[in-house]
Amino acid sequence: MQQKIDKKEVWRYLGYRGGAQPDDETAQVIDECIGQVAAAAVPKYALAWVPVVFDQNEPDTLLLGDMRVASKNLCRHLQGCHEAAVFAATVGIGVDRLIKKAAVTGMARTAMLQAAGAAAVEAVCDDINGQIRLEAGRRGCLCKTRYSPGFGDFKLSHQPEVLGMLNAAKKAGITLTDGYLMIPSKSVTAVIGIYKEAVKDE
Amino acid sequence: MIERQKRMGAELLNLLGNKRVYWDGASGTLLQAHGLRSGELPETWNLSHPEEIIEVGASYYRAGANIVNTNTFGANALKFPENLEDIVTAAVHHTCAAREKVMRELSERGEKPQDMFVALDIGPTGKLLEPMGDLPFEEAVGLFAQVVRCGAAAGADLVLIETMNDTYEAKAAVLAAKENCDLPVCVTTTYDGNGTLLTGGTPDVVVALLEGLGVDALGINCGLGPQQMMPIVKRLLETASVPVIVNPNAGLPHTENGQTIYDIGPDQFAEYMREIAQMGAHVLGGCCGTTPEHIRKMIRVTGDIPVTMPQKKHRTVVTSFSKAIQIGGKPVVIGERINPTGKKKFQAALREHNIEYIISQGLEQEESGAAILDVNVGLPDIDEPAMMKEVVTSLQAVSALPLQIDTSDPKALEAALRCYNGKPMINSVNGKTESIESVMPLVKKYGGVLVGLALDETGIPPDAGGRVAVAQKIYEAADRYGIDRCDIVIDGLAMAVSSDSKGALTTLETIRRVRKEMNGYTILGVSNISFGLPRREIINSTFLTMALQEGLSCAIINPNNEPMMRAVKAFCALSDMDPQFETYIGTYAGTKADVTASYATAGPAASGGNAEVTGMSLGECVEKGLSERARRAAQEGLAGHESMELIDGELIPALDRVGKGFEKGTLYLPQLLMAAEAAQAAFEVIRESMQGSETQTKGRIIMATVKNDIHDIGKNIVKVMLENYGFEVIDLGKDVPPETIVDCAVREDIQLVGLSALMTTTVVSMEETIKMLRAVKPETKIMVGGAVMTQEYADKIGADCYSKDAMGAVRYAESLFHGA
Incomplete structure (x- = not known):
């Protein structure tokens, strides 16, 4: 099945905001690019549910499963959570190839494919998010919003541990560069806090 | 040791050509039962828990396996920069010790041991190779070579390269094995449910590539259960001229209370493997979720199935x-x-x-x-x-x-x-x-x-x-x-x-x-x-x-x-x-x-093509982002105008109108880029007509995405725009070390350097580059941009200009070079 991609989201990535829309010719090229990305995308993900334990001795530090994270922002975001769903998702290396190929001949399509790729992996994340919400519901719990390494003071250098705990290289083919960037480039890692209903989402 | 290895290698090759051979199953689950925590690297146990490692190996020899893997799947210098040699050597010794232990047990009971071999297990590095990733091919070969040399010296009988989902990495590993030891080399790759590797390879591709490299046996492992593997196994058997190895998972995984559980027990696994043996697979074993019991049962139910040896397929x-x-x-x-x-x-x-x-x-x-x-x-x-x-x-x-x-x-x-x-x-x-x-x-x-x-x-x-x-x-x-x-x-x-x-x-x-x-x-x-x-x-x-x-x-x-x-x-x-x-x-x-094919004589294109262009000036073609029309309009325009007239009178004003629209927010990035491409197409035509005469540039500018950052689309957009406005851009690419940028700026005496960074983490490289450049060539101006950049950030790291988009960069370059 082809990956669904939200056209409006692609437009937004390309700078069309506040109700702005591309003209017909541009919209047609964007549509073509969306079609190519949808055909090239091979969505994959790896997911794990891990306990969240706040360190009583060290401020702004918590354990996500076996991973120790010192981050004020993440601690605040996961306030009240006893568990977290950690996941890594990607649309695969084929989309990277598509973008690389387009870059040989022109930047306009490259930028459009890039935007479509970003929207595609967002759509995959939304699907996973939905699954997590269902599972949380079965457990009588609610979900916080997604939070990713690289946001605020949740350091990108946690990426090796995050991908390692998920076995993401093997399960989804997601690897890291020396600078902790993910390849395929249209990939996302995220933590979703799980909490009992009494606690309010931020 | 070498003599013995040669003999074992020959024995194994002989066995592979004549009998069904059985591989072991998973070791992770067994080690967890012995107390390995999740997140702990299993290879560290080669040094800290030798008895447990030997016992896991022994349990598979006892189950009847001919080949047992060393505990070295993730052993490479990226993960173990300090003690790789110790870890690999210990692992091989442990599996050899397991073999001796079981041989002793069998001889004490007066039973005849099966043929037993020790396979040096090599898994993926966990990095993606260049150019899609950042691990250079020869570095990958080097990483595998270290493991091969240690493992062969420690006494392994063969090399198993497994769970490869990238043909390129598999190739690097095979070359490393072939260049650093004389042991037989077997390779298994991991396929998706739809029959391809994660990087796109099909069974046909994998077989051709691996047989070209001269591997002794090849096949499939991990990712799927035996049932899902069957169509892929069928294709491997149709195409391969060497023995085919099938090492499936114990079905598909699901999670129960945080534990990964595989859904096929030993009996069912054995039944599926019987079917796979009947299809003609030569070497059978297991991967994730399989236990000695899975292997024992599999051997029991496949023992009576005759083995048909692989035939040369002679496919080109x-x-x-x-x-x-x-x-x-x-x-x-x-x-x-x-x-x-x-x-x-x-x-x-x-x-x-x-x-x-x-x-x-x-x-x-x-x-x-x-x-x-x-x-x-x-x-x-x-x-x-x-x-x-x-x-x-x-x-x-x-x-x-x-x-x-x-x-x-x-x-x-x-x-x-x-x-x-x-x-x-x-x-x-x-x-x-x-x-x-x-x-x-x-x-x-x-x-x-x-x-x-x-x-x-x-x-x-x-x-x-x-x-x-x-x-x-x-x-x-x-x-x-x-x-x-x-x-x-x-x-x-x-x-x-x-x-x-x-x-x-x-x-x-x-x-x-x-x-x-x-x-x-x-x-x-x-x-x-x-x-x-x-x-x-x-x-x-x-x-x-x-x-x-x-x-x-x-x-x-x-x-x-x-x-x-x-x-x-x-x-x-x-x-x-x-x-x-x-x-x-x-x-x-x-x-x-078409007309040309039937009647036309050689010469200038027929006039039919012009009709489309008529009614739209070169400038309008550019503004509308129509590359092909812009190209033709330029060709036509050259008939009656000087090239500089076209550039100054049509192209630049059109680009300016689009640029201004973009700055005002009435036009958007795709239109800006399509216009830029149309202008480029026209420029190309005009430039060809100017060949021989000096072309003037407004100024020379270095563009680079800084070290550790691999996002170059923004940088490339700026480059295209600068070029359209008549600047010469020296594009140093992405992930560029500060030294390279500084060296180039000095060597070429560059007045403006543009740096791009997308991540907060790589802004550090940007700052470092600016510092180095300031120290050596203080008069060079630096403009910065990228998703995380702000004016405040740019000031903090000492840039001369922050540009929020491509037009901003063009304007800054113009002000700088006009002022000069």
């Missing part, structure tokens, strides 16, 4: 990382355009290191329907091996077509064969002893389908008999080097018919006789035939049809040349090679016979 297959092209059925079109011979623009691109131009020639031919791309980058004054390596690496990043490595330099050939991700075609060897001795060992080592030119020390034989005799000589040489005859394709040599009127007939007879007398496949560089004659495509396309009729397997042609592609498509349609005329009708239904 050329592949990229994802596509396999079989030679011998439908004629194969090989694109000839990546070649500098007689092409000034291409030669200039090689000298100026304009890789993009070369790559674009490849992509254009892919669009036109080439199945394979010939790659020739030989010029007397360039470093051909380095250029060959770069072009092959860049091409295989963007094109899925297999390549034909075309060179007479053995060093360039080896450079290309090494870094090629697939089984390439190789152009060429000939009947000369020197050629055979330099080319064939490389083909034997790296694999490939080799083009054999029917000429030798005595020159090109004038008649078909002489050419067939040379072909025979090449086949015999292939036999001596252990290259399968099906991996040879004979070039019958198309020579200019204008200098020998019987030349075409001689070539055609050669093709016919190679096919009939030697069962061989053939290839021709078709267009040579018309050298020296007018309207060459008339002769070429007819000669091509004649050659195809004689059974020509591969045609090296210009696929952008319509009459040639017509000949191929019509031939296929007429020869029952185009089912339901799908290709023919798909290409030509609804099209009209």
Whole structure:
């Protein structure tokens, strides 16, 4: 099945905001690019549910499963959570190839494919998010919003541990560069806090 | 030790050729039962928990396995930079100790032990190789080589390269194994439910590539359960000439209370494996979720199934990382355009290191329907091996077509064969002893389908008999080097018919006789035939049809040349090679016979094309982002205007209008870029007309994405815009170390450097670059941009200018260079 991609989201990535829309010719090229990305995308993900334990001795530090994270922002975001769903998702290396190929001949399509790729992996994340919400519901719990390494003071250098705990290289083919960037480039890692209903989402 | 290893290696190869061989199952689950925590690296237990490691190995030998893996799946210098050697050596010793333990137990009970071997287990590095990732191919080879050397020295009997989901990484590992030990090498790769590797490889591709590299057995492991593997196993058995290994997971995983559980128990697993044995798989074992019990039961229920040994399949297959092209059925079109011979623009691109131009020639031919791309980058004054390596690496990043490595330099050939991700075609060897001795060992080592030119020390034989005799000589040489005859394709040599009127007939007879007398496949560089004659495509396309009729397997042609592609498509349609005329009708239904093909004489294009342009000025074409129309409008404009008039009067004002619209927010990025591309297309036409006269640049600017950052789209957008506004951009690429940028700025005396960073983490590299540049060349201005950049950030790290978009960069550059 082809990956669904939200056209409006692609437009937004390309700078069309506040109700702005591309003209017909541009919209047609964007549509073509969306079609190519949808055909090239091979969505994959790896997911794990891990306990969240706040360190009583060290401020702004918590354990996500076996991973120790010192981050004020993440601690605040996961306030009240006893568990977290950690996941890594990607649309695969084929989309990277598509973008690389387009870059040989022109930047306009490259930028459009890039935007479509970003929207595609967002759509995959939304699907996973939905699954997590269902599972949380079965457990009588609610979900916080997604939070990713690289946001605020949740350091990108946690990426090796995050991908390692998920076995993401093997399960989804997601690897890291020396600078902790993910390849395929249209990939996302995220933590979703799980909490009992009494606690309010931020 | 070495003698013993040789004996064990020979025994194993003998066993693989004659009996069913059983591999072990998973060790992770067993180690967890012994107390390995999740997140803990299992390889560390080789040093901290030797008894447990030995016990896990012993449990599989006890279950009846012939081959047990060492606990080294994740052992490489990236993960264990400090104690890799200790970890690998200990692991091999433990598995050897497990074997001795079980042998002792069996002999105490008076039972005869099965054949037992120790496999050095090698898994993926966890990094993706260049150019898609950032691990250089030779570094990957080096990482694997370390493990191989330790493991072989410690006494392993064979090497197992497993769970590979990238053919390129598998190739690096096989080369490392072959170059650093004499042990048998087996490889298993991991497929998706849809039958491909994560990086796109199919069973056909994987088999061709691995057999080309000379592995002793190959197969599939992990990812899927036995049932889901069956269609893939079937294809492997149809294509492979070496024994096929099947090591499935115990079904598919699900999570229960945070634990991964596999859904197939030992009995059910054994039943599926029985089916797989009946299909003809030669080596059976297990992967994730399987236990000694799974293996024991599997051995019990498959013991009575007769083993059919693999047969040579004699398939002639050329592949990229994802596509396999079989030679011998439908004629194969090989694109000839990546070649500098007689092409000034291409030669200039090689000298100026304009890789993009070369790559674009490849992509254009892919669009036109080439199945394979010939790659020739030989010029007397360039470093051909380095250029060959770069072009092959860049091409295989963007094109899925297999390549034909075309060179007479053995060093360039080896450079290309090494870094090629697939089984390439190789152009060429000939009947000369020197050629055979330099080319064939490389083909034997790296694999490939080799083009054999029917000429030798005595020159090109004038008649078909002489050419067939040379072909025979090449086949015999292939036999001596252990290259399968099906991996040879004979070039019958198309020579200019204008200098020998019987030349075409001689070539055609050669093709016919190679096919009939030697069962061989053939290839021709078709267009040579018309050298020296007018309207060459008339002769070429007819000669091509004649050659195809004689059974020509591969045609090296210009696929952008319509009459040639017509000949191929019509031939296929007429020869029952185009089912339901799908290709023919798909290409030509609804099209009209074009004027040029039927009546036109050579000369300027007919005026029909202009009608479309009329009514729209060059400026309007650019504003609307219509590249093709802008190109034609520029051509037309040049008829009545000076080139500078067009640039200053049409192009720049149009770009300015678009730029201003973008700045005001009435136009958006796609329109800005489409306009920029249309302007580029027009510039190209104008520049060609100006050749010879000095072109002035407004200023020279370095652009780079900083170290550790691989996002270069924003940087490339800025580059295009700057170029359109008349600046010369020195593009240093992405992930550029500060030293490279500083060196270039000093060497070229650059006044403006543009730096891009997308991540907060890489802004650090940006700051470092600015500091270094300030220290050495304080007068150079620096502009910065990128998703995380802000004015505040830019001030903090000491940049001269923050630009929020491409137009901002253009404006800053203009103010700087106008002011100067």
